[in-house]
Amino acid sequence: MKIVLLGSGNVATHLAKALKSKGEEIVQVYSQNLDNASLLTQLIGAEAIADLNEVKQDADLYIISVKDDAIGTVAASLKKVNGLVVHTSGTTDIDVLASQVRKAGVFYPLQTFSKSKEVSFENIPLCIEASDSDQLAILSNLAHKISSQVYELDGEKRKVLHLAAVFACNFPNHLYALANKILNQNGLDFEIIRPLIAETADKVMANLPENVQTGPAVRDDENTLNKHLSMLNDMPELQNIYQTLSNSIKLMPK
Amino acid sequence: MKIVLLGSGNVATHLAKALKSKGEEIVQVYSQNLDNASLLTQLIGAEAIADLNEVKQDADLYIISVKDDAIGTVAASLKKVNGLVVHTSGTTDIDVLASQVRKAGVFYPLQTFSKSKEVSFENIPLCIEASDSDQLAILSNLAHKISSQVYELDGEKRKVLHLAAVFACNFPNHLYALANKILNQNGLDFEIIRPLIAETADKVMANLPENVQTGPAVRDDENTLNKHLSMLNDMPELQNIYQTLSNSIKLMPK
Numbered sequence: 001m002k003i004v005l006l007g008s009g010n011v012a013t014h015l016a017k018a019l020k021s022k023g024e025e026i027v028q029v030y031s032q033n034l035d036n037a038s039l040l041t042q043l044i045g046a047e048a049i050a051d052l053n054e055v056k057q058d059a060d061l062y063i064i065s066v067k068d069d070a071i072g073t074v075a076a077s078l079k080k081v082n083g084l085v086v087h088t089s090g091t092t093d094i095d096v097l098a099s100q101v102r103k104a105g106v107f108y109p110l111q112t113f114s115k116s117k118e119v120s121f122e123n124i125p126l127c128i129e130a131s132d133s134d135q136l137a138i139l140s141n142l143a144h145k146i147s148s149q150v151y152e153l154d155g156e157k158r159k160v161l162h163l164a165a166v167f168a169c170n171f172p173n174h175l176y177a178l179a180n181k182i183l184n185q186n187g188l189d190f191e192i193i194r195p196l197i198a199e200t201a202d203k204v205m206a207n208l209p210e211n212v213q214t215g216p217a218v219r220d221d222e223n224t225l226n227k228h229l230s231m232l233n234d235m236p237e238l239q240n241i242y243q244t245l246s247n248s249i250k251l252m253p254k
Numbered sequence: 255m256k257i258v259l260l261g262s263g264n265v266a267t268h269l270a271k272a273l274k275s276k277g278e279e280i281v282q283v284y285s286q287n288l289d290n291a292s293l294l295t296q297l298i299g300a301e302a303i304a305d306l307n308e309v310k311q312d313a314d315l316y317i318i319s320v321k322d323d324a325i326g327t328v329a330a331s332l333k334k335v336n337g338l339v340v341h342t343s344g345t346t347d348i349d350v351l352a353s354q355v356r357k358a359g360v361f362y363p364l365q366t367f368s369k370s371k372e373v374s375f376e377n378i379p380l381c382i383e384a385s386d387s388d389q390l391a392i393l394s395n396l397a398h399k400i401s402s403q404v405y406e407l408d409g410e411k412r413k414v415l416h417l418a419a420v421f422a423c424n425f426p427n428h429l430y431a432l433a434n435k436i437l438n439q440n441g442l443d444f445e446i447i448r449p450l451i452a453e454t455a456d457k458v459m460a461n462l463p464e465n466v467q468t469g470p471a472v473r474d475d476e477n478t479l480n481k482h483l484s485m486l487n488d489m490p491e492l493q494n495i496y497q498t499l500s501n502s503i504k505l506m507p508k
Contacts (some may be wrong), residue, residue: 010468069477090479110446112454112468116461123449151446160440161447163482167445167492168456168470171499172426177463177506179422186414192364192405193415193422193458195377200366200423201455205448207370209431212262213367215424223323223408224345228417237419237502244498245425248491252431 001142004083005046006029006057007065008036010113011088013043013067018121020148023252028056030074035118046149050177052077059253061142063107084135090162093155094116098131105130105139109147112169124148126168127158176237210252217249255396258282258310258337258357260328261319262290262338264367265342267297267384271357272375274298282310282480284328290428307330308314315396317361322346329354338389344381344416352385357391359384362412363401379403434494464506471503 005016008031016026026046033036037048049055051211053075055062062081064074075097078085085097086105086149093194097104106129111119126143128150130136136152143150153161180190203212216224225246232239255421256277259270262285270280280300285291291302303309309316309331316335317343318328329351339351340359360383361387378422380397382404384390384410390406398402430451434444457466470478479500486493 017490050373061361068475087356088421089482110450112450112466114457114461114466116466116469117457119453125433125446125449149449156444157440159481159485161442163485164433164442164447165450166469166482166496167429167436169450170467170471170503171429172451173463173467173469173497174471174503174506175421175425175429176458177467178502179418181468182418182421185438186411188411188415188418189320190458190462192403193381193418194368195379195403195454196364196419196423197426197458199373200427201451202432203366203368203371203388204427204451207368208444209427211369211433212370213424213427213431214368215420216426217424219321227345227413227419231413231417232343237388237505239499239504241425242420244495248432248495249424249428249501250376251491254430 001025001060002056003061003063004030004059005040005063005065006030006052007061007063007088008033009065009067010115011109012063012065013040013115014119014121015063015088015109015112016040016044019142022145024142024145026176027059028054030055030166055081057081061086061138063088064097072096072100084130084138085151086130086139090165091159094129094131095196097180103131103135105135106155106158107139107143110161110165112173121146122148125151125152128134129152129154129158175241179243182235182238200205213249213252217246218252218254220250255314255373256281256310256312256369257315257317258284258313259294259319260306261317261342262287262308263319263321264354264369266317267294267362267369268320268367268373269363270294270298273396276399278396278399281313284306286311292363304349309335311335315340315392317342317459318351318423326350326354333382334353338392340382340393342385344419345413346384348383357385359389359390360409360412360417361393361397362416363417364415366427375400376402379405381405381407383408383412383414415461432495436492469503469507471500472506472508 029037034050041048062085084103085101086107108127110125128139273344291419295302316339339355340361362381371471380401382393
């Protein structure tokens with residue numbers, strides 16, 4: 001398949017590398033910023049462009065991996081192509097594409113990507129959706145080439161998954177950052193808490209989280225809860241988060 | 255060293271196994287519930303007791319690993335012993351022991367323990383404190399036998415660490431549970447989100463969390479934030495958590 005990639009951010013970069021490593025041909029990378037496109041094409045050997053009018057019209061697949069609110073604008077430039085046009089967004093409806101292009105789909109990798117860290121696509125869940133079964137088969141075939149976990153999900157389910165991902169990824173990472181803030185203010189290094197973070201995530205690989213909850217809130221240890229809240233007196237924002245999450249833990253069925 | 259273990263919960267069990275595996279002799283395990291004590295002594299070969307009056311008086315080390323509010327009561331039964339008496343609590347002051355026994359210390363493993371999951375002590379930070387430098391040396395020696403990460407921390411720092419641990423462990427685990435709740439209500443399985451959880455924790459093993467934050471809040475994606483909040487209209491508790499944590503992410507310096 002000849003693939004045009006529209007976007008050069010974290011998702012686009014990691015996806016491009018994974019596709020390239022499986023022998024797929026990425027012919028062009030578009031970015032508003034030509035330097036960003038060039039950075040990526042140097043890695044995967046494609047043409048870098050910064051003008052949507054220069055997009056090749058004869059590719060088999062167009063992967064739009066830009067900010068959600070720019071997907072529609074990019075798709076508008078692909079009205080005449082015959083290839084399949086997909087986006088990689090967790091929250092954007094397929095109709096944003098389907099209303100503009102002939103063949104539309106979604107190719108959503110459920111993972112958190114950073115420029116600085118390599119990830120193996122093998123274990124990344126890929127959520128796919130397409131405007132018809134032929135296109136879905138094409139996407140399924142491509143998805144299985146790079147991942148062992150492929151899920152056919154409609155838009156509603158995909159949006160639920162994206163919401164759950166905020167709770168399972170973005171919020172925990174922020175709580176790690178708040179822990180670091182508390183440590184730093186007291187002359188302690190983040191290093192000391194890394195084994196705990198690793199084990200906490202590892203525990204739920206073979207258990208459900210509600211079955212392995214630990215800490216003062218789940219054991220109704222009011223004494224410790226009150227000590228902790230008073231330690232946060234000069235950090236009211238963290239105190240509020242502590243109270244909110246502890247209350248929520250207490251509400252869980254045991 | 256002859257060790258008496260007072261307690262048979264998660265911390266006591268994992269600690270006993272680690273000490274035993276390094277050749278330390280645990281001579282007794284006390285629990286209010288004799289069956290619980292016996293379960294543990296069967297694993298490590300010690301005497302099980304359920305009466306504090308039966309505690310051997312000639313041990314070198316007494317490890318009190320019971321609920322925080324029971325530490326004082328257990329310590330009261332050790333007033334006459336000449337050995338070192340330590341507790342394993344993150345939040346309890348050493349004075350709870352030092353006011354009652356001759357030699358007092360703290361031996362706090364910073365980790366989350368579950369009965370169902372083995373952990374290697376090798377990478378578990380052990381935080382130690384003692385009433386004098388001789389006792390600290392004894393604890394340091396013992397701690398280094400089972401872990402490569404030993405920290406000498408006073409009570410204030412240890413309490414800070416325990417508070418940070420709630421943010422880095424207990425709260426993230428609860429957020430995994432809330433993610434699972436969202437998934438289940440929509441017919442999706444927790445399995446799909448496990449790779450994301452693993453990667454989120456793995457990312458901060460070599461990065462600081464504030465440098466690898468992702469998601470709608472950090473990129474000020476109000477459109478997605480509002481969509482997510484409206485998806486949580488029938489779960490006001492989760493909606494409140496979503497709003498609180500998103501606001502907190504936005505407040506972080508970028």
